[in-house]
Amino acid sequence: MRETLEENPFMTDEDLADQFSVSIQTIRLDRLELAIPELRERIKGVAKKQLDDVKALSPEEVIGEIIDLQLDERAISILDVRIEHVFARTGIARGHHLFAQANSLAVAIINDELALTQKATIRFTRQVQAGERVIAKASVKGTEKERTTVEVKSYVDKELVFSGEFIMFRTNERETKRRETE
């Protein structure tokens, strides 16, 4: 189990139970015995390492929790929708929170000191309720001069709840970086 988790730290107890054809209870007991933390804690360990890579904003400025980050390639974050994120009357998550999660991920993915959103086209495709966990997946679609296009798709379970295309302006500070590493 330790090896399996080293390869894929994001496996849930359920996934592990499936893989080893045992019950979830067995997996939990084995984890306790081997002192392997639960998924949430494992993710945090990975996330801490990933966050050190973020360049364009301070890690604590990211809305949601980054669990995967390959600069200028892809990034994933999770946001647990709580009561303070929803409209009082309807219990539906307010759009700007889903936007903030996606937008800050689009900033975090940029491998430059400065990244600013220039334009965004976004769609809210399914209502999100308090208690649901939104997983945002960002990927870089291309860079032309100082403009990088980042696509973000956010899911609850496997259902698409939000999608957006972000055009990010970035400063080309490669010169500065080169000097720093010399």
Next chain:
Amino acid sequence: MRETLEENPFMTDEDLADQFSVSIQTIRLDRLELAIPELRERIKGVAKKQLDDVKALSPEEVIGEIIDLQLDERAISILDVRIEHVFARTGIARGHHLFAQANSLAVAIINDELALTQKATIRFTRQVQAGERVIAKASVKGTEKERTTVEVKSYVDKELVFSGEFIMFRTNERETKRRETE
């Protein structure tokens, strides 16, 4: 001066000084004498009345302060950008705050109990710094079936800093309303 302000409660002391060809100092003294509150306080009085009209969300859920609202026509809100709205490294306002101001105004303008953002195309046209005041102006461009298009333009002084087109989904609850007023 009292008459002038009744017609247009949003005039600044500077506007009044211009209109009456006197110094700003004179206007201030006159205001004190006539017990006319300053612009900010006058706006709050108007805003309180306007807010009672908001239907699709609770007034305290609006990001920024609504100072004008004609349901299904136009709305204006102001947001004072503070240190908690900006990126620590650059001092530039984070996009999701400008988005939240515009989006909640697009919700507030809808004359229905339920208004949800379906799609938005937004542009950030100039960086905003802490200490600046953003004035967002929303106007309804049209309604087709249950979709209303709202255009929002946000300014600092007279410079456009943000623009967005929001496609809002609304429930047609006119039946319910009719019953309530009978």
